[in-house]
Amino acid sequence: MSDHSDKQPLAELLALAGSGASPVQLALIVLGAALATFVFAKLAVFTANSIRMARGLAKIPSAPGGIPLLGHVIPMITCVRRNKGAWDIMEEWMDATGPIVKYNILGTQGVVVRDPTAMKRVFQTGYKMYEKDLELSYRPFLPILGTGLVTSDGALWQKQRMLMGPALRVEVLDDIIRIAKKAVDRLCEKLQPHAGSGQPVNIEEEFRLLTLQVIGEAVLSLGPEECDRVFPQLYLPVMNEANHRVLRPYRMYLPTPEWFRFRSRMAKLNSFLIDLFRRRWQARQSAGSKPKPADILDRIMEAIEESGAKWDSALEQQLCYEVKTFLLAGHETSAAMLTWSTFELARNTEATSKVVAEADVAFGPGGEREASRRAVDEMLYTLAVLKEALRKYSVVPVVTRKLAEDDPVGLLGHPLPRGIMIACHLQGTHRLYESPEEFRPDRFMPDGEYDQFDDAIRAYMFLPFIQGPRNCLGQHLALLEARVVLSLLQRRFAFTLAPGSAPAHGHGHGSLPAVSAATVANGLDLRHPTVIPVGPIGGLNVLLESRS
Numbered sequence: 001m002s003d004h005s006d007k008q009p010l011a012e013l014l015a016l017a018g019s020g021a022s023p024v025q026l027a028l029i030v031l032g033a034a035l036a037t038f039v040f041a042k043l044a045v046f047t048a049n050s051i052r053m054a055r056g057l058a059k060i061p062s063a064p065g066g067i068p069l070l071g072h073v074i075p076m077i078t079c080v081r082r083n084k085g086a087w088d089i090m091e092e093w094m095d096a097t098g099p100i101v102k103y104n105i106l107g108t109q110g111v112v113v114r115d116p117t118a119m120k121r122v123f124q125t126g127y128k129m130y131e132k133d134l135e136l137s138y139r140p141f142l143p144i145l146g147t148g149l150v151t152s153d154g155a156l157w158q159k160q161r162m163l164m165g166p167a168l169r170v171e172v173l174d175d176i177i178r179i180a181k182k183a184v185d186r187l188c189e190k191l192q193p194h195a196g197s198g199q200p201v202n203i204e205e206e207f208r209l210l211t212l213q214v215i216g217e218a219v220l221s222l223g224p225e226e227c228d229r230v231f232p233q234l235y236l237p238v239m240n241e242a243n244h245r246v247l248r249p250y251r252m253y254l255p256t257p258e259w260f261r262f263r264s265r266m267a268k269l270n271s272f273l274i275d276l277f278r279r280r281w282q283a284r285q286s287a288g289s290k291p292k293p294a295d296i297l298d299r300i301m302e303a304i305e306e307s308g309a310k311w312d313s314a315l316e317q318q319l320c321y322e323v324k325t326f327l328l329a330g331h332e333t334s335a336a337m338l339t340w341s342t343f344e345l346a347r348n349t350e351a352t353s354k355v356v357a358e359a360d361v362a363f364g365p366g367g368e369r370e371a372s373r374r375a376v377d378e379m380l381y382t383l384a385v386l387k388e389a390l391r392k393y394s395v396v397p398v399v400t401r402k403l404a405e406d407d408p409v410g411l412l413g414h415p416l417p418r419g420i421m422i423a424c425h426l427q428g429t430h431r432l433y434e435s436p437e438e439f440r441p442d443r444f445m446p447d448g449e450y451d452q453f454d455d456a457i458r459a460y461m462f463l464p465f466i467q468g469p470r471n472c473l474g475q476h477l478a479l480l481e482a483r484v485v486l487s488l489l490q491r492r493f494a495f496t497l498a499p500g501s502a503p504a505h506g507h508g509h510g511s512l513p514a515v516s517a518a519t520v521a522n523g524l525d526l527r528h529p530t531v532i533p534v535g536p537i538g539g540l541n542v543l544l545e546s547r548s
């Protein structure tokens with residue numbers, strides 16, 4: 001017996017489609033129906049989620065300038081024409097509306113905050129539910145950084161952090177002073193012919209090469225020549241392409257010649273690193289006694305041995321992600337900090353002479369002595385200059401998180417619904433100081449403005465490295481390296497800002513034209529509007545004179 005209800009769905013469809021349809025037409029009908037159901041289901045889920053989130057955010061003031069459907073996308077993409085970053089627009093929203101503002105970008109709903117108590121919730125007390133936003137901000141970097149520390153979450157991140165954390169502790173920091181001193185001595189030799197020549201030098205480019213050499217030696221014991229050979233050819237171009245993809249995400253998918261070059265460089269870089277890991281691992285296994293760790297890689301390998309993990313291709317791949325993460329996280333940010341510090345010192349002779357005096361004490365009047373860790377720790381004023389540069393210029397102006405579950409406590413008295421984005425506006429927090437546009441290193445000297453903040457919020461008033469369990473693993477390394485480099489360079493040369501001109505060599509930070517550094521009253525106008533870490537547009541041209 002066979003009635004209508006016994007028919008298979010396909011048979012029903014055949015009957016519906018009529019006997020005249022060809023198999024290809026029928027297949028297309030089935031495919032079309034499946035696709036329509038899929039799109040409909042997606043739309044229904046998206047709409048339900050959007051309504052749920054919009055209800056959850058109802059009491060939070062909205063950013064000005066939003067329009068139906070597109071939301072706040074137009075101010076975000078047109079701001080570059082006004083030489084402002086998306087983060088500057090967010091700051092204008094908060095100036096106009098208050099310390100927490102909601103926004104909507106093409107259906108992605110979120111809030112932006114700058115208040116230190118909100119930062120404490122996101123970075124410390126609620127950090128597990130405020131997850132990394134890997135879908136948007138970090139997406140272009142995922143092919144490079146994979147599941148490395150910066151771009152992983154949950155149990156894998158925790159395991160990796162436990163493994164990597166100790167590798168960047170005390171003894172490595174002692175090595176950094178020696179490595180940074182050699183690197184700055186080499187840079188001084190390179191710059192010497194420019195002294196008194198009237199020839200501008202793009203010091204930002206030099207800092208980028210220097211910090212890459214330092215991290216290359218600290219992590220992998222690579223010599224400066226090897227760093228200069230491998231990284232500018234393989235590593236820097238892939239990072240450049242990833243940076244382009246932030247504003248032009250279609251570049252991730254279009255098989256252009258650059259797309260193929262990106263893939264091939266990545267493959268070469270990975271095989272260079274994996275080859276190095278294998279040689280190092282084999283040498284360790286065949287050595288009779290445990291060798292003294294020479295670098296960060298040795299320390300990571302030591303931790304792997306102690307954990308009993310098996311050496312296999314998955315571990316090699318993970319190590320590759322971690323090392324590329326250190327290279328990325330560890331050089332451009334530090335270079336930007338050094339560049340802004342140099343910019344400010346070139347305009348402030350009093351601050352410069354204090355930095356030079358500290359170099360004399362730590363390294364001897366000719367800068368010839370090896371300084372101890374303690375001597376560098378005592379360079380309080382140089383440290384204050386670096387911190388003030390990080391505050392004023394906020395080289396990482398914003399970090400984003402995605403809320404994994406409803407947060408009943410929420411931010412600034414507003415409970416928040418799961419799924420929304422949170423833009424933690426570090427630059428906004430750094431402007432909550434007195435006369436924030438002024439460069440005043442004394443803020444970070446003992447009993448200065450920073451020390452005067454209330455105990456409950458102080459740590460969340462200075463966030464260049466964020467705070468909490470996911471804070472920057474390299475912050476001590478970065479500040480130690482920078483104290484050595486900045487003070488010795490200032491000891492050797494007097495810097496002035498070159499009259500505005502394109503950088504002497506190298507292309508600087510992105511492709512926008514250079515602004516005249518010498519004529520700009522406040523360096524904030526020089527900040528690049530699209531590239532993080534934020535450096536000066538077109539680099540920083542300086543003139544040098546030797547100090548006696």
Ligand code: HEM
Nearest residue numbers: 149150329330333334337396399464465470472473474478
């Ligand atoms: C001035 C220099 C630096 C600045 C301003 C800086 C800033 C930051 C910030 C803001 C984060 C948090 C990112 C986020 O949560 O989305 C971070 C994370 C990180 N940084 Fe740095 N960084 C600097 C130098 C370094 C150096 C020298 C290293 C390595 C040697 C390093 C390694 C890392 C790592 C591994 C993380 C991820 C930590 C985790 O998620 O567990 N950073 N950094």
